[in-house]
Amino acid sequence: MRTTKSSLIVLSLLVVFTMILTACGPKTPPATEAPTQPPEVTGKLLMLDWAGYELPEFWMDFAQKYPKVNVEFSFLTESAEAYAKLQSGFEADLVHPCNNYWKIMVDDGLVQPIDTSKLSHWKDVNPALAAQGAFDGKQYWVPWDWGFESLLVRQDLVEKVPESWADLWDPQYAGHIALVDGGEANHVITALALGFEPWSTTPEQDEQIKQKLLELMPNVLSIWSSQSELDQMVASGDVWVGSGAWNQSYIGLLKDGYDVVYIDPKEGRTGYLCGFAIPSTSKNYDLALAMIDAYLAPDAQAYLANEYGMGIVNTAAISLVDPETVKLLSLEDQNVISRTVWYKYITPEQRESWTNTWSEVKTAK
Amino acid sequence: MENRRQFASLIGPPSLYLFLLFLLPVGLMFVYSFRAGITGPAHDVFTLDNYRSFLTNSHFHRLFWRSALISLTISVISSLLAYPLAYYLVFQAGRNRVTLMTLLIIPAWTSYLLRIFAWKLILGSSGLLNSLLLSLGVIEKASPMLIYSRSAVIVTLVYVWVPFVALPIFAALGRIDRNLLEAAADLGCKPWEAFLRVTLPLSLPGVAAGFFFAFIPTLGEFVTPLLVGGASGQMYGNLIQDQFMRALNWPMGSVMSLAMLVAVITLVFILTRLASVSDLGGVYE
Numbered sequence: 001m002r003t004t005k006s007s008l009i010v011l012s013l014l015v016v017f018t019m020i021l022t023a024c025g026p027k028t029p030p031a032t033e034a035p036t037q038p039p040e041v042t043g044k045l046l047m048l049d050w051a052g053y054e055l056p057e058f059w060m061d062f063a064q065k066y067p068k069v070n071v072e073f074s075f076l077t078e079s080a081e082a083y084a085k086l087q088s089g090f091e092a093d094l095v096h097p098c099n100n101y102w103k104i105m106v107d108d109g110l111v112q113p114i115d116t117s118k119l120s121h122w123k124d125v126n127p128a129l130a131a132q133g134a135f136d137g138k139q140y141w142v143p144w145d146w147g148f149e150s151l152l153v154r155q156d157l158v159e160k161v162p163e164s165w166a167d168l169w170d171p172q173y174a175g176h177i178a179l180v181d182g183g184e185a186n187h188v189i190t191a192l193a194l195g196f197e198p199w200s201t202t203p204e205q206d207e208q209i210k211q212k213l214l215e216l217m218p219n220v221l222s223i224w225s226s227q228s229e230l231d232q233m234v235a236s237g238d239v240w241v242g243s244g245a246w247n248q249s250y251i252g253l254l255k256d257g258y259d260v261v262y263i264d265p266k267e268g269r270t271g272y273l274c275g276f277a278i279p280s281t282s283k284n285y286d287l288a289l290a291m292i293d294a295y296l297a298p299d300a301q302a303y304l305a306n307e308y309g310m311g312i313v314n315t316a317a318i319s320l321v322d323p324e325t326v327k328l329l330s331l332e333d334q335n336v337i338s339r340t341v342w343y344k345y346i347t348p349e350q351r352e353s354w355t356n357t358w359s360e361v362k363t364a365k
Numbered sequence: 366m367e368n369r370r371q372f373a374s375l376i377g378p379p380s381l382y383l384f385l386l387f388l389l390p391v392g393l394m395f396v397y398s399f400r401a402g403i404t405g406p407a408h409d410v411f412t413l414d415n416y417r418s419f420l421t422n423s424h425f426h427r428l429f430w431r432s433a434l435i436s437l438t439i440s441v442i443s444s445l446l447a448y449p450l451a452y453y454l455v456f457q458a459g460r461n462r463v464t465l466m467t468l469l470i471i472p473a474w475t476s477y478l479l480r481i482f483a484w485k486l487i488l489g490s491s492g493l494l495n496s497l498l499l500s501l502g503v504i505e506k507a508s509p510m511l512i513y514s515r516s517a518v519i520v521t522l523v524y525v526w527v528p529f530v531a532l533p534i535f536a537a538l539g540r541i542d543r544n545l546l547e548a549a550a551d552l553g554c555k556p557w558e559a560f561l562r563v564t565l566p567l568s569l570p571g572v573a574a575g576f577f578f579a580f581i582p583t584l585g586e587f588v589t590p591l592l593v594g595g596a597s598g599q600m601y602g603n604l605i606q607d608q609f610m611r612a613l614n615w616p617m618g619s620v621m622s623l624a625m626l627v628a629v630i631t632l633v634f635i636l637t638r639l640a641s642v643s644d645l646g647g648v649y650e
Contacts (some may be wrong), residue, residue: 080613087404134385176510183611222595226620228594238490238509244549249384295481348402348613359604360424361432365597 025273040068042326045287048082048092050274051075053145057303070288080168080273080351084108086279089251093282094291096144098274099132100184103345106135111277113138118289120295124316133275142292143254143275145304149185149328150270151263152253154234162241166193169212174219177231179243181225183358185270185347188214189243192267192341201342206353213361219291223362235262235359244270247329251309254328254349266338275313305331391626398619412612416622425604425621429628431600432584435515439522440530440580446523447531450572455529466535469528477525481592481597482522488512494571514593521581521593530575537571538564561588573637581629601625 006044043156047054056063062071074090076082078098083105086095095111105111116122116139125143130278133141152167153161159172168189179186190209191198221239224230231249234237235258242249250262273346274302276295278288294300301312302320311331312321318332330336346354380629401410419425450469453464490509497506511517541564549559551558587602594600597629601621608618 078610080611084403086612161448179596183607189402217596220596221509223591223599225591234483236485236489237490237507238512247389352612352614355614356605358611360595363424363428363599363604 013057022290030219037274041287042068042070042282043287043293044072045094046069046092046286047071047073047096047291048076048085048090049073050096052095052308054275055303057295058300059291059308060299061297062298063087064080065290065294066287069154071245071291083110086281089280089281092279093288094276094285095279096276098272098343099141099143100272102133102275102277103135105277105346106140111140112280112282112285114142114292115289116142118286119293119296121293121298121314121316124298124314125258126313126315129273129313132273133277141186141275141277142296143240143273143313144301145296146271146273147247148262148269148311149180149244149246152230152234152242152250152263153214153261153263154237154240154259155292156259157237160267161261162263163363164193164265165189167265168193168241168243169216170218171219175221176238176240176243177220178215178222178224178230178239179220179362180217180363181223182229182244183354183356184343184351186358186361187354188270188343189214192265192270198341199214199346199350206240206357209360210357212326213357214364217365220365234258246334247309247311251325262329264336264339269336271311271337271342273342299356381426391623394622396624397615400616403552403613403615409432417617419617419620419624426599428599428604429625432586433628435518435519435600436580436583436586439519439526439575439583442519442523442577443526443530443552444534444647446533446574447575448568448572450527451531451534451538454535455571464599466531473525473528477588478592479523480525484517484524484564484593488517488520512593513598515594515598517593517595518600519600520588521589522579522586525581525589526583529578533574533578534568537574547581553609577636581633584629585625 023258054075060069062069073093076096079101082095082097083101085167086092086105087108087110095105096178099103119142122142129146129351130139131142133143151162151165155161157176160170162168162170162173187201188198190212191201191205194205194208194212194335196205196209222232222233224244226240227246227249230245231252234242234245234249234253235256243263246279247262250260253260276292278285278292296314298314298320300316301317304310305312305317305321305325309325309327309329312318316328321331326332397545398415399411399413401407401412401414458465485492488511490507490512491493492512494511495504495507499507545563545567546559548561550556554562585602585605586600587606590598590600590603603616605621605625608614608621613620
């Protein structure tokens, strides 16, 4: 009996220890120390940003200028999360969702206009992209990064490479397709495959989209929700055609020696544009502006393109980007870009309906 | 008086913790479940529409039952696997007991995601199992069908939960007075009879506890289905996540979460009754 008791104590300790260990998630990397300089501005800047963009390479100018300011990051996994968090009173100094959430956040008064005269790099920002961040004549959003979503294909495993979104339904890829886990993305590509205008579909068209997606499901092997997941499935050969794949996946797998192609579907790749805004509740307006300016610096932008294979907005940074990357992604190819189907603002009703459709479709199998 | 103070100081912190971090959020969720929306004027409108559309949406129900079935399968398999394990540790392992149990728990010290990814390496098309079947000539072409399916979710979750199911069974078996087994033998019971009439009934509360250790958390699972479930292994938890994160329909997400909570509590209530009844029956038969 005694041994049982003591062994039970040991075991409970083990269990508790295990739980503590599993509870420890990855921690935010500490802000880098910059050389101390007078005169010091102190304080705190809270960024609501995507994981990966907190790297010091992206805000070196800020760290140099304000070494005593404590920069903290809170991470997003969805643009919707930025919206929901600010709605529920989260006090960030900068927020970084993509353009499908820009309008609603301006409409709901969650973000404040940007004084672009205080941004030294503003003059170099691509005006066509900047225009997407202006509402009622005021600049609310500073675009910073953009990318494509398209079909990523293991050329060595398929007989014929798809040429359009509609080819996703081709039975030759059955059992080897991965779809992205998102109602919006799947609504858009299915609408494109059917020849509809994705953002102004009628209820009848929505029903057709749902049926078309249901038709695809038996051919779908998996649903991906993080880039590493898709990369791993494509690398292992389980997935031949990854839908909604990002530039980064393509560049990464290519670097690792996989025989992949990044399709330019005849309906156009879909494209997203993301950027920064200062929440209305921020008390650090000037610091936030300085941070945006640091993120726009040519070095920071070139780092984004070179390391992540992302599209950038600062035209002065292009000369610093590896020409091979630019070519592979057609980041400068106007033929591809002008055909790109950019994500747009979606109404709450569309969001709800598309998400519900997707929930139902993905669990139908 | 002294006793009472001691009691209060012991029970106080955990109660406060439970209240602030569990009861209060559940209460908030309850309030949210009646709201018409989370933003704008809809935030202050209270309605029963969410409940109505939950009750009339057969898609939600279908997925709920599917998830319940998956969890039930996981819990039953885990219990069946954990019982002999715990039995061996208590009655056969002797002084190695703690070492062996530690070995069982050690994998749980690594990240949960890492363990799920390990299963991808085993079940994937270029994985261990496929290679083995290929080299044995059982299959001709590597197939990813072993992974990204409902069974992959079950296999992975059973692996994750077996040690935790074994713990309460281990404890229950350890508490059994060996004299009872001797008495059973003296009264002419064969070992298997003694097991069925003494050991098993006395350990059933542990089995029930272990069963729920697996059943309750797996019912709300969304990470494992997301990673290994593929297109056919999605569970109810994934729907709740979609409602909160993607549709930004917190009210509907709340209704769905509360429905699950109510279902789990009801089930636990019923099954604990059943377990304790059979327990008594075993002893006083």
